[in-house]
Amino acid sequence: GAVVSQHPSRVICKSGTSVKIECRSLDFQATTMFWYRQFPKQSLMLMATSNEGSKATYEQGVEKDKFLINHASLTLSTLTVTSAHPEDSSFYICSANVQGGTMYQETQYFGPGTRLLVL
Amino acid sequence: KNQVEQSPQSLIILEGKNCTLQCNYTVSPFSNLRWYKQDTGRGPVSLTIMTFSENTKSNGRYTATLDADTKQSSLHITASQLSDSASYICVVTPFTGGGNKLTFGTGTQLKVEL
Numbered sequence: 001g002a003v004v005s006q007h008p009s010r011v012i013c014k015s016g017t018s019v020k021i022e023c024r025s026l027d028f029q030a031t032t033m034f035w036y037r038q039f040p041k042q043s044l045m046l047m048a049t050s051n052e053g054s055k056a057t058y059e060q061g062v063e064k065d066k067f068l069i070n071h072a073s074l075t076l077s078t079l080t081v082t083s084a085h086p087e088d089s090s091f092y093i094c095s096a097n098v099q100g101g102t103m104y105q106e107t108q109y110f111g112p113g114t115r116l117l118v119l
Numbered sequence: 120k121n122q123v124e125q126s127p128q129s130l131i132i133l134e135g136k137n138c139t140l141q142c143n144y145t146v147s148p149f150s151n152l153r154w155y156k157q158d159t160g161r162g163p164v165s166l167t168i169m170t171f172s173e174n175t176k177s178n179g180r181y182t183a184t185l186d187a188d189t190k191q192s193s194l195h196i197t198a199s200q201l202s203d204s205a206s207y208i209c210v211v212t213p214f215t216g217g218g219n220k221l222t223f224g225t226g227t228q229l230k231v232e233l
Contacts, residue, residue, distance in 0.1 A: 043223040108153075108165075108210075110155075
């Protein structure tokens with residue numbers, strides 16, 4: 001199947017600093033990538049949809065100035081958590097769509113996730 | 120109310136036993152329903168994907184079923200192994216003419232013990 005990678009896998013930072021997380025599609029091109037965050041024992045929550053060459057679409061309640069998304073190429077999207085605070089500590093996961101035989105068979109492949117801890 | 124409900128919330132079984140996880144959804148219409156396995160601290164990995172017109176799909180020891188009339192899906196795991204311990208997530212894609220925003224279930228935490 002398609003491979004999506006994330007870097008770093010985990011990061012610890014001080015409060016007030018910015019952290020950049022990279023999401024790459026390794027063997028396919030992704031015009032659209034998605035960013036999720038997941039708290040312990042909870043389901044994934046969509047934060048934003050990242051579109052190559054255009055602005056990201058943020059979900060309600062997600063601060064676009066806090067979570068900067070850049071999708072500069074068909075294989076790379078980045079999420080920057082600006083001025084991180086302890087409440088931003090979470091598991092961040094990206095994903096990308098791979099088209100199947102029909103539009104109904106589209107599958108989303110997820111990256112391995114990035115564990116962010118803000119002290 | 121969540122549009123995708125899963126049961127049980129958690130489950131413990133002995134190695135080698137079979138188990139069935141349930142998913143009830145209200146998302147309609149929908150393009151496809153998928154089951155993912157998520158190991159602790161990892162991203163979800165796709166197990167099966169079924170379009171609205173399919174009613175069963177197998178992937179090794181995993182067999183998913185779909186009843187679009189009752190809006191229910193199940194994931195059956197045969198001859199469980201310790202490595203099956205994970206969270207299993209039912210995900211439905213609403214049909215929005217090409218939209219791909221997913222609706223996630225609450226997940227079932229499975230633990231396989233010796």
